[in-house]
Amino acid sequence: MKNFINKKIAFISFTTILACTLVFFIAYNIILINSYENYKNYINKIATSINSANNISVKFDAKDTKKQASNSIHYLLNIKKDINHTHVINKYKYIMSSLNAGITENILAYKQLILCIDNPDDPNLSSSINSLDNYQKLCVKKYSETNSFKKDLITTNNFSALLYNSKHYFAEKQALKKYNAVSSSELSEFNSNISTMANEFNSIRTNFKFYAEEARNKKISYNYALKQIEDNQSNLSNFEQNLANLSIPQNKVDVFCALKKSVNDYKLYIKDFISALTYEENSSDTYLSASDISKLYNDSDYKFKKTNEDFDKFNKLYK
DSSP: OHHHHHHHHHHHHHHHHHHHHHHHHHHHHHHHHHHHHHHHHHHHHHHHHHHHHTOOOOSOOHHHHHHHHHHHHHHHHHHHHHHHTSOOOGGGHHHHHHHHHHHHHHHHHHHHHHHHHHOTTOTTHHHHHHHHHHHHHHHHHHHHGGGGTSTTSSOOHHHHHHHHHHHHHHHHHHHHHHHHTOOGGGHHHHHHHHHHHHHHHHHHOOOTHHHHHHHHTTSSOHHHHHHHHHHHHHHHHHHHHHHHTOOOOGGGHHHHHHHHHHHHHHHHHHHHHHHHHHHHHHTTTSOOOHHHHHHHTHHHHHHHHHHHHHHHHHHHHHO
């Protein structure tokens, strides 16, 4: 009888412990799921704040643009402060790191833009614009890393468009400054140089759809395709440095700016194409219809069309 009672007590104890353990694990998982859900909401809130900070006018005006950039810096610094004072969950550590790094480059880009606005006649303006370009690229790259959490979590359209228009403004200003120092006797030298530069750009200008199709059909790897495009991007960067060193006669500044505009269009085309091809590579295990693929390359197709249109305008001016 005593053994029976002891066994019953042991069974009840075991059952109680098991029930408590199950309750604990269920409660723990509910808390963990709620924690993840709350943190996802926090990330979306941060993303909304970043998008608001970058939702600025794309039109360049020295006074208004400087004011907008200053306000955006203020908002972004507050967002960064909030992130730095918030505990990061391991599951979203990479996303938060990318957001934080993106904000840092975002702030640096706006600060560099203000520096260019404040010093438009700086002899080192080209170097400042290159720095602005680098900050923008790093910013967009870091923000794009959050696509694994949610596609297009961060939108940089207005931010990128404003910097594009700003760089175009400064390029024109540099051109105007240069042609004032060039005598008319140097016109023939300019014509010779611009012809060489136009031919070089024409050889660089490439429709990368061939690489995408070859990678899609597994004739080449996506890595190889991206490497070819990045090599082309490097050639374009070297070309831009040479283009920036041209001396421009007063009556040829419109020709120079027309070529520069086509080059800027092509830079944006490369950036959009790399982004689309990278997304396609990352989605290689997911079925993408012909329509999905076409939509994926809409932006880059438009930029390449703009590149060609502006290059045609340049040729009409030049010839």
